[in-house]
Amino acid sequence: MMIETAIRNALKEPLEKLGIYEEDVEIELEKPRDRSHGDYSTNIALMLAKRLGRKPRELAGELAAGIEVDRDLIESVEIAGPGFINFRLGRGYLVSRLMALHGGGALEEIRTGGDKRINVEFISANPTGPLNVVSARAGAFGMTLCRLFEAVGFDAHSEYYVNDAGRQVTLLGASLRAHYMQLRGRPVDFPEDGYKGRYLEIMAGELLEQNSKAVEEAAKAFDNESFQRITAPKGNAEDWCELDEEKSIRSFAKFALMKILGWQRETCKRFGLRFDTWYFESELHETKRVERTFESLKKSGSVFEEEGAHWFRSTEYGDEKDRVLMRADGRPTYFLADLAYHHHKFQRGFEHAIDYWGPDHHGYIPRMQGGMRALGVQENWLEVEILQQVRFLEDGRPINMAKRQGKFVSMDELMDEVGADVAKYIFLTRKPNSHLDFDLDLAKEQSNENPVFYVKYAHARICSVLRKAESDGYAVEAPDRDGLGRLDHVAEQNLARELIRLPEVVVSAATAREPHRLTSFVTELAALYHQFYTQCKILDAEDRPRSEARLMLCQLTRNVVAYVLELIGVDAPERMGEKE
RNA sequence: GCGCCCGUAGCUCAGCUGGAUAGAGCAGUGGACUUCUAAUCCACAGGUCGCAGGUUCGAGUCCUGCCGGGCGCGCCA
Numbered sequence: 001m002m003i004e005t006a007i008r009n010a011l012k013e014p015l016e017k018l019g020i021y022e023e024d025v026e027i028e029l030e031k032p033r034d035r036s037h038g039d040y041s042t043n044i045a046l047m048l049a050k051r052l053g054r055k056p057r058e059l060a061g062e063l064a065a066g067i068e069v070d071r072d073l074i075e076s077v078e079i080a081g082p083g084f085i086n087f088r089l090g091r092g093y094l095v096s097r098l099m100a101l102h103g104g105g106a107l108e109e110i111r112t113g114g115d116k117r118i119n120v121e122f123i124s125a126n127p128t129g130p131l132n133v134v135s136a137r138a139g140a141f142g143m144t145l146c147r148l149f150e151a152v153g154f155d156a157h158s159e160y161y162v163n164d165a166g167r168q169v170t171l172l173g174a175s176l177r178a179h180y181m182q183l184r185g186r187p188v189d190f191p192e193d194g195y196k197g198r199y200l201e202i203m204a205g206e207l208l209e210q211n212s213k214a215v216e217e218a219a220k221a222f223d224n225e226s227f228q229r230i231t232a233p234k235g236n237a238e239d240w241c242e243l244d245e246e247k248s249i250r251s252f253a254k255f256a257l258m259k260i261l262g263w264q265r266e267t268c269k270r271f272g273l274r275f276d277t278w279y280f281e282s283e284l285h286e287t288k289r290v291e292r293t294f295e296s297l298k299k300s301g302s303v304f305e306e307e308g309a310h311w312f313r314s315t316e317y318g319d320e321k322d323r324v325l326m327r328a329d330g331r332p333t334y335f336l337a338d339l340a341y342h343h344h345k346f347q348r349g350f351e352h353a354i355d356y357w358g359p360d361h362h363g364y365i366p367r368m369q370g371g372m373r374a375l376g377v378q379e380n381w382l383e384v385e386i387l388q389q390v391r392f393l394e395d396g397r398p399i400n401m402a403k404r405q406g407k408f409v410s411m412d413e414l415m416d417e418v419g420a421d422v423a424k425y426i427f428l429t430r431k432p433n434s435h436l437d438f439d440l441d442l443a444k445e446q447s448n449e450n451p452v453f454y455v456k457y458a459h460a461r462i463c464s465v466l467r468k469a470e471s472d473g474y475a476v477e478a479p480d481r482d483g484l485g486r487l488d489h490v491a492e493q494n495l496a497r498e499l500i501r502l503p504e505v506v507v508s509a510a511t512a513r514e515p516h517r518l519t520s521f522v523t524e525l526a527a528l529y530h531q532f533y534t535q536c537k538i539l540d541a542e543d544r545p546r547s548e549a550r551l552m553l554c555q556l557t558r559n560v561v562a563y564v565l566e567l568i569g570v571d572a573p574e575r576m577g578e579k580e
Numbered sequence: 581g582c583g584c585c586c587g588u589a590g591c592u593c594a595g596c597u598g599g600a601u602a603g604a605g606c607a608g609u610g611g612a613c614u615u616c617u618a619a620u621c622c623a624c625a626g627g628u629c630g631c632a633g634g635u636u637c638g639a640g641u642c643c644u645g646c647c648g649g650g651c652g653c654g655c656c657a
Contacts, residue, residue, distance in 0.1 A: 034600075043599065046637060056637070081600045082637070126657070168657060193656095309655055320583075324655045334657050362584050363652050388585065389651075429605090430593065435586055435650060442592085442606085448619065451605055457619050465616050472616085508596060520594060523604075534612095534621045576619065 004029050006073060007040055007087055014066030018059075020048060038078065038086030039497070045083040056083030094493070095484045097500040102479045102556060110503045113153030119345055120146050122356040123268070124161040127260050128172045129197055131267045131411040137390050137436070138356045139273045139411075140427040140569070141515060145354070147567045148510040148518075157276045157350065160268075161341060164230075164257055165281045166334065171195065172260075173253025179204035180237055180252065203259055212236040215255060221262040229280045230258055267411050271420050272569045284340045290332050293340035293375065294325060300374040317370025320363075339371040346377050354383045354513070362386050385513055387432050393439045409440070418443045421570045425452035428568050429519045451523055455561065456573055458526035462558040463574040465538055469551055474539060479552040486549040491532040495553060498528050502560050506567070515568065522564040529557050 008027050015021070025047065032041045045060035052059065060083040067077050072092035080086050100106040122142025123135045142158065149156035163169075175194035179201050181187055206214050212235075219232040233240065233251035240251040261278075268275065284290050294310070297303050302313045308328030312335075315322050325336040345353055357364070365384050372382050392399045392409055399409060414423050417440060426443065429451065430436045443450075469476050477483065487496060501521065509517040538550045562572040 028597085028599095030599075031596090032600075033595085033603085037600070041599085043638090046599085049637070084600070163657065166657065307655090311655090320653070327655050329655090331655090333655065338657095359585065359651050361652085365584090386585075391650085426592090433585060434593075437592065439592075449606065450619095453619055454605085457617085461617060461620080468616050504596095512596075514596090516594080517596075520604085527604085530620055531622095533616080537616075539616050576617075 003073065003089070003093060004040070006069065007042075010067045010069045010074075011042070011044065011063065013068075014063045015044075017066060018048075018052065018062070020052075032086070035494070037080060037084070038076070039089040040087040042085050042087075043083075045085060049083065059083065060085050089497075091485065094496055094500065095481055098479060098484050098496060098556060099481060101500060101502065101560070106500070106503045107151070107506075110151070110507050111153035113149070113155075115153065115155045116352065117155045117157065117350050118149055119157045119159055119348075119350040119353040120149070120356075121159040121161060121345075121353070123273075124163075125264065126163050126168055127257055127264065128168055128195055129260060130199060131264050133392060133409040133411050133414045134358070134390055136271065136411045136414055136423055137427045138358075138387055139268065139271055140424045141385075141387060141432060142356050143273050144428060144515040144518070144568050145510070145513060147569075148506060148515065151506050151567065152510045158274065159277045159279055159345075160275045162261065162278055162280045165285055165337070169253050169257065170249060172200075172256050173249040173251070176200050176204060176256045177240075177249055177252040180207055181241070183208050184241070186241075200256070203256065207237040207255070211238065218255060218258040218262065221265075222258060227261065227265075227278060229283060230254075230261065232258065270415060271411060272424070279341065281337055281341065284337055284344070285332075289344055290337050290340045293343045294332065294336060296343070296375055297325065297339070297371070300376070302374045312367070312371060312374070314367040314370045317366060317373060319366040319370055323367050335367065335371075338368065339375070342368070342372060342382060343375050343377075346372070346375075346381065351381075352383065353381060354385060356385050356387050359386055359388050385432060388435045390427075390436045390438050393437055394441060396439075396441075399440075414440075418447050421456075422447050422450050422452050424569055425450065425455075425519060428515050429523075431514055431516050451519075452570060453576075455522050455526045455565065456571075457576055458529045459558060459561045459565070459572045460574060460576045461533065462529065462554050462561070465533075465554055466551065466558070469539055469547075472539060474544070474551060475548055476551050476555070477548060479556055483545075483549040483552045486546060487553060489532075489536050491528070491535040492550070492553060495525075495528040495532045495557065498525050499556055499560050502563070518564050518568055522561060522568075525557065525561060525564075529561075 007029060011027055012022065015025075025044070027042060027044055028047075029040050029042050032038060045056045045063060048054075049056035049059055057079065060079045064077050064079050064085050069077070070090075072090045074087050074093075075090040076088040078086045078088070097106065100109075120142055122138045123131070125131055125135050146156040146158050171191055171194055174191040175196075178188055178190045178194065183204055210217070215232050215236055222228070222230050222232075231254075233254040235251075237252075237255075240248050242248075243251065265278075294303075297312060298310075302316060303325065304311050304313060304322075309324045310326040311322045312325050313322050323335055324333050325339075326332055342353065362384075368384070369379070369382055373379060418426075422443065426438065427436075447453075466476060484496075487493065498521075505517055505521045509515055532553070536550060538547060538554065540547050565572040
């Protein structure tokens with residue numbers, strides 16, 4: 001960061017000699033892919049060549065000659081290619097950045113968020129079945145984004161919205177009731193569009209066998225504060241059967257909701273997801289927030305009545321058509337409830353909100369953002385990130401997942417098959433908007449060939465060396481300038497240069513909402529460590545000072561790898577377990 | 581028909597605000613363990629970046645049009 005301004009400043013004087021001033025041109029600095037092109041590069045000569053009517057290379061030469069800079073910071077300035085000016089960083093700079101990394105200053109510099117409160121909502125799956133594996137990707141992204149936000153100094157808040165009101169829940173209750181009645185030998189018609197998954201059959205079986213105990217057990221899982229809203233239905237399944245149909249369905253629905261939310265929460269926990277808030281839709285209705293939001297919208301003048309229904313004029317906000325808020329029979333639409341939810345989210349004091357949605361909801365964005373604007377919320381407050389769907393392949397064929405049909409791979413199955421760490425890592429090596437094919441067979445078979453093990457192994461390997469160093473009596477000292485200054489092997493240099501990128505990688509991953517930059521970075525880091533390990537003998541009794549310097553590099557690498565793995569929620573082992 | 585996303589090596593995917601010879605993993609071939617963990621390393625092979633135009637010093641990246649695939653276009657949630 002500092003170094004870039006130093007380079008820009010150094011270019012100022014020679015530019016002024018050519019009659020080019022700061023306001024005339026922006027000096028672009030980039031980091032060449034190819035190390036032989038230096039650490040920083042500028043295309044300024046190429047940009048100005050035409051304007052000045054000069055040859056780019058000639059111009060570059062003139063500029064380079066006029067550059068004066070501290071040789072400890074910038075070792076060399078060269079002209080290359082069609083007219084690039086390349087800068088090579090000096091050893092002193094590298095050492096001071098490594099020290100900043102070790103002392104924590106490098107990560108402190110990027111904590112510029114000022115504790116801005118950001119809400120990140122993800123998964124928010126319907127509480128009608130076990131978590132589907134498509135939620136796993138959202139979980140990995142959402143949780144990592146929260147941790148990235150914390151790293152850059154925001155106050156991130158993870159949230160899960162529970163649609164526990166409305167038709168689906170009724171359908172769920174009716175489905176469970178039908179299964180139960182079936183088992184009791186008093187069959188009722190299975191609801192059209194009901195949930196056909198095996199899990200409801202099993203649940204009905206439990207109810208039959210355990211009766212009141214099943215209800216008590218389910219209720220126990222809800223001692224948690226965030227789940228206080230859910231209370232057990234009165235009595236047991238036998239009692240529910242005797243109620244009139246509507247009440248009966250409601251009791252079964254309540255029970256199913258408790259069970260399913262319990263599963264979902266356990267699954268999340270197992271996947272390493274922690275939600276600060278589980279927000280229940282029913283609360284919006286009970287507290288009249290839906291109505292109040294409706295009133296606010298009416299006041300905004302964007303609501304009109306037609307055919308008995310109340311519509312939001314979302315076309316004024318770039319939507320294709322206007323949308324119904326309140327049906328003719330007085331029931332609010334899902335859209336209105338969702339607006340109420342986000343309105344409340346805003347009122348709860350979040351300065352920014354990010355929602356992770358599936359690609360099937362992208363058409364929903366304009367009306368949602370339009371609604372928020374009509375409610376007086378600034379335009380960019382709500383940010384919607386679309387996560388493309390994962391296609392799961394089995395036997396080379398995509399699995400068709402339909403929750404109502406009960407055909408899907410659950411998140412738990414995924415964890416059983418490939419493990420949570422492997423799954424998370426694979427999801428996080430792809431950018432959010434890429435359509436990802438996840439070959440389950442391949443993931444199962446090759447879980448040991450997975451890149452995640454490559455990185456884990458690097459970490460374990462470092463720990464192993466450090467253990468060995470201690471037991472062999474080497475001084476494992478905290479990194480210092482003298483030691484780090486002794487690192488001169490090309491493999492050491494390559495590793496060190498990558499290490500100091502950590503802060504910028506974290507910042508870019510957070511601001512671009514692209515956690516996959518973390519996995520790219522840590523994979524590359526692991527590769528450079530493995531190369532260093534192969535090329536450089538770390539523990540050498542003949543050369544203690546060198547060994548100690550290398551041990552410092554090992555410690556730094558271990559810390560950075562562990563830090564990044566923590567961000568993506570993957571365990572950093574001190575030793576590898578037995579290979580299968 | 582309209583809108584959003586994608587199309588890069590045999591497969592799964594990277595490629596940061598346009599930059600120099602397009603990368604990684606897996607799969608393939610050939611090497612490296614009496615030495616700190618070989619779940620590693622090294623080398624080789626593998627490409628009209630879907631196609632065609634355009635913008636410019638320079639395009640995988642930006643614009644337009646096609647082709648191919650996914651998703652959406654409800655008073656469902």
